[in-house]
Structures are given as structure tokens and as C-alpha cells.
Amino acid sequence: MREGSGGSGKGEGAERRRLLPRPSQPLQLGSLPRGYQFLPTPGASAKEVGASRVPALFTKWGPRAASEERSPLENVTPRAVATLPPARTMSSFSRAAVLVLLVASGGLSHFSRAAAQIGPPEVQLEAEDTSIIINISPPGTINSSMWATHFTYSLVIWKNSSSVEETRHTVYSGEKINDLLPETTYCLKVRARLPIQKKSGSYSPTLCINTTAQHKLPRPENVEVDAVNNYILKWNYPYENMNFQVQYLLGYYKRIPSDYSDKWKTVSDCKRIVSRHCDFSEEITTDGIYYLRVQASNGTITSFWSAERKFDTRIHTRRGPPSIVVKPHKDSLSVYINVPGESEKKPTSQDYPLIYEVIYWENASNIENKMIVKQKLFEVSDLKPLTLYCLKVRALLDNEKSSKGSQFSNVECSKITPDEPKKTWIIVICFIFVAGLIFIAYGLKRLQKLVKYVFYPSCKPPSNMDEWFSNQPLKNLLVTSEEQTESCIIEKANIIVLEETNQNGKNDVCNKQDNHDSGNYSNEDETSSNKMTEEKLEQETMQLETV
């Protein structure tokens, strides 16, 4: 059925000239017609016409690529390109025509699937005693990686003798499959996978290989990273008197589709070390993903490299112990956890959320209660009142792969008491109340003074009266009129005394003036009569004052 579509090649060939874009322009891909499928041509030659070459990843649906003898790409190109009508170079009519042709030639059954299929990758194997190294080339040719498609791979592996299969995912090229038996035949097949679209390609042909005989020196095991203070790699080794060498690799080399075996670098402090740990903190200059491996040597023979340990600086951040602040309440404790270093550039809670393990116990007993919390501020409730509780907290990663946590915080103890805050609130309110009262009292006093001033003025004349009476005598009059009243009062006492001895008109004068205080200022009649007595009064007041 597929070959029948070649018959319409003439019509498509006529389209070919229009469909093939000019070499100087980047290839414009229209959308993939629904249901149309492609298979790669593993044998396609690399010689293609400039930019117009279709990536060898995708060719038109046809019989299984592996089984068919593929002629040079030239024969394939027209058909493949014919299925990708660039929108600009085709009129809508011809586009529709092509579609109709495709539908006719394709048949409905082939349009039920919407996926573009990916071809098998090329695989090369290398055997060690307990592991196999897999070198994978992406589907298509090396040059086809110009489309920068990033594949990951998954594989199925089984022992030739048994039928038990093991599937592994997210395999990178150059990866090792470990924990195998020596001198055994293993068979495997690999397929490529587009991680985002979750599309998997077809499997490569099955390849089998024998693992070698057991090497004299085993390789280091249980390679782990300990990142509490510094970055330290630890491993186990059964024999003594061995030298070890540690190497690291920047993780991004695995994403570049070329061979990275020469990119491994030796950790400068761990070239020939005797101890079973290596501090590689100095090599970690950049944030990112690293791979580490260890090798043992007894001077003459070196073992194979250990399994690679992946190390992500964002997961294995050096994390000191958290600190906690505890506040007691009526029957609970509220706890706030402070994680040092979390507020820095890359907060770990974004993609590797931290969870916290809280251990608390009554001071009297030894029974420990554990809880896991996800927030930094939380409450421990249902506690007995008036008992002393102690807590400690550590941070963990919410990630199954890493079960390592930070160190525990210091132990904080706190006694459950009735709510203190209420008491303090009462005191504060009382204080405010008292202060308010004082303020109000002061305010009232001021007000009273003001009212008194407005409605009940004192005898004191307004100060601007001084201007009106520039005359000295009158000025004296004004001044002394006040003194007059005072002296009157005083005089009265004296007059009373004097009355007994000497009667004079002062009495009348005083009385008059007493009664007509305010009238003094407007009353002109009395001023002249007052004048005479003024001097006398003045003298007497002065005498009194001196006394």
C-alpha cells in the first residue's frame, strides 16, 4: 500500500520543486498531519542538500526500516518533504490535494495513531566483570542531532539463561549497569525516549555480551556522599593497604551527545589516598550536578571503577542544624523552625521541599513522640498543662532518594502555662486606661482654666490698654487701680484699725473704688478725686510693701 503512494510521485515530484525550501532559509516545518507516521533511515547517507535536508530521524511511514534496503536519501526526501507542506510555499488548494493523496494512500487504519515513531538507537557494549558499559548513539545519524533532540534511553536486560527481565529507565549513554554476575551472558535491548512527550521509540536489536571473569580486586562499594559540613565521599572496601583514587565529572557532559570519558577529572586531594573517604569540596566550584567514582589499587593492579554516585549541589546542600523558637500556650506549644542558609540564593524549598522531623518528650519521662511537619511554623497540641516539654527538630528532604537529614537542633524546653498573653494584655490596658485618665484630667484642667479665662476674667486689664493710656499719671492710675484694690483690702484692715483712732474719707474712697472696679476705667468723674488720694495711697502701699 505504501509503495502505491510512489505512483503518485509524479504529482508529488512536481510539487517537489515548490516544496523544497531554498537552501539559505531554515526549514520551516508545518504541522504534522494527524496520523502520519515516520520511521528513520539508519542507513541514510550524510550527504544532503544544504538546509533542505530532512532530519534523518523522520522519514515517511513505510515498511520497517531495518528490513528494507534503503536507497540514498534522495528517493526518500521527496516523499518525506511532501508530507511537510510549509505553509508559505503551498497554496491551500494544493495543500488540500496533498492531504487527500495522503489519506487515500495511507488508509484509515494508519491514522488511528497520532505518534511519530522514533527509530532504534545504535548500541555498543563493553563488558567488565560485574558490569556492562553501554554506549548509545541517538537514532539516525550523528549529523541528525542538529535538531538537538535530547533523548534519554531505557533498556531491558536479562540473563541469557533465564527469562527474568529487568527494565531500567533514564539511562544515559556511557552508563554502567552494575551488580551483575561475572562470566555470565547478558542480553539487552535499548530504546530511545523523548522525556517530555513521553514517547518511546522502537527497540534496538538484541545484543548479548559475556561479562568477564572476576577481577582480582573488587571495586569499592556503597559509595555515598556525606554533606553535613563539607562534601565528603565515603565508600567501603574489604581489603587493607589499598590506595584509592577519586574522580568527578560535571554532570552536563552527559547531556552532550559526544563521548565524555575524557572529561573525568581526578580530585586533587584524593589521588592516592589510603583512607576510605575523600573531601572533594574544593572541586565543587559551580552549582550543579556532579558524578563521582572511586577506584582501588594495590600498587600493581587497579580495580574497575565503582558505580557512579550522582551528586546534586541543590539536594546535598551543606545544611547546619536548624534552630527553634518555642512559645507555650494553654495546652500546646507553638514552634517556629529557622533553617540556616535557606534564604540564600537558591532556596531549597522550591523544588526540593524540606520537611521537618520533630521529636518531643516530657522532661520527666523518656517517651519520645515523633512527628513530621511540612511548615516552619506549627503547633504541638494536646499537651498536659503545667508540664515541662522538650523538643528537638531536624530538616529532611521530601525525597525518597535522600534519607539523610541535617543534624538535630538544640533541645529547647518549655513549660505549658496558661495563656500569658492575656495577662500582659490586661496590664497594658490598665496602663493605657490610667494614662488616659491622667490625660483627660489634665485636659479638663486646661479647659477649666480656659473657661474661667473667657467667662470669668481676672481684674487684670488687657495689656494693650497700656497703649491707649500713654499718659504717665493715667498709667499710674491704671497700675495703681489694681494695687488700689489690693491696697484697699489691706487698707481696709488698716482703716479698721485706724478708724478707731482717726476717721477720714479714705473709707469712702476705698468703698467707692471697691464697688466700681470695672467702672474705674470708664468713669471720668472719679478720676480727679482719686488723684489726690493716689499719692497717699502710693506711699502707704510702698510702706506696706517694704514691711
Added chain:
Amino acid sequence: MTSWTFLPVALVLLFSSTLCSLGCDLTQGLLEDFSLLHQMSPFSLGPCWKDRTNFNFPKEAMLQRENGTVIVHEMLQQIFTIFSLSATPAAWNQTQLMQLLSGLHQQLEQLERCLGQDVEWEEPSLGSVNPRLALKSYFQGIRQYLQGKEYSHCAWEIVRVEIRKIFLFMNKLTRNLMN
């Protein structure tokens, strides 16, 4: 781009990163990538202005709001491929280039992990432009441009400007995704 115009962008990005709490949040990482990209070349753009060209960024295809994270993944992967070419100028700050590649790889792994948990992405329907294919074609154009100019440092400068524009677009896109 002067440091003064960079500052408000940085501030906006910093603020937006504190608001987001999704697992696929890359705002912080994108800001650092942009900063490294900005600093790593000692060359200036002026003498290279004659080499400028229009790369035809597929704006229409990017208008699709759905699958924004997939688009960001594709962009980051393509940018990674460009800067991992062995033909980058030797005069560039190699440490910063290494930091950029390392950061991109980390973000890509994070996205692959995060997208791996989502529902399978559906192919766009017939007739609509597939944004990923449009992006592939666009980046292929950039790589061909570099090849055509024989990876001269001027060509790299033009490409650096273009990719910085893409980072700004990605920042906008990730911010829209958060809302």
C-alpha cells in the same frame, strides 16, 4: 544592556520568584542564567552590528498559553546545545560558561522530573503550528547562521543578544504560568 535597565528586571524576577511555589518554578535559575550570559563575553556589540540578522523568532507559535513549561524545556535544551558547541570563543570567561551549562543542565533535569509527573502532553491538532517544531526550526536557523559566519566572535555576539531576548521571553512566560 546597561546594568540600570537590568536592575528593574532583576527586581521583578526576584519578587516573582518568592510568590511562586510550584515544583516547576525556574524563575530564580533563569535569572542566574541571564546574568551569566550577560557577563561572560568581553566583546562589545558595536563593531559587530553589521552582522546582525533577523532570526524570525516564531512569535505566533509562542502565543499558545498551554504547555508553557514544555516550551521552556525546549528552549533551554536548544540553548544548551548551542553553548555546548566546542566552537565557542576562547576569549569568553570559561568559568562562567561552565556555570551557565551546569545551571541549564540542572534546570533541564528538574523540568524533566517535574514534567514527568504530569499528564501526557497531547500533540496539537491538525492545522495549528506546533510550537516545539517551530522552535527547533528557529534554533536550527541560529546554528546555521553561526556555521555560515564560521563561528566568528561577532556572530557569537549577535547570537548572544538573541538568546538574551529569549531569556526575557521565558521569564515572561514563566511568570504568566505562575498566575
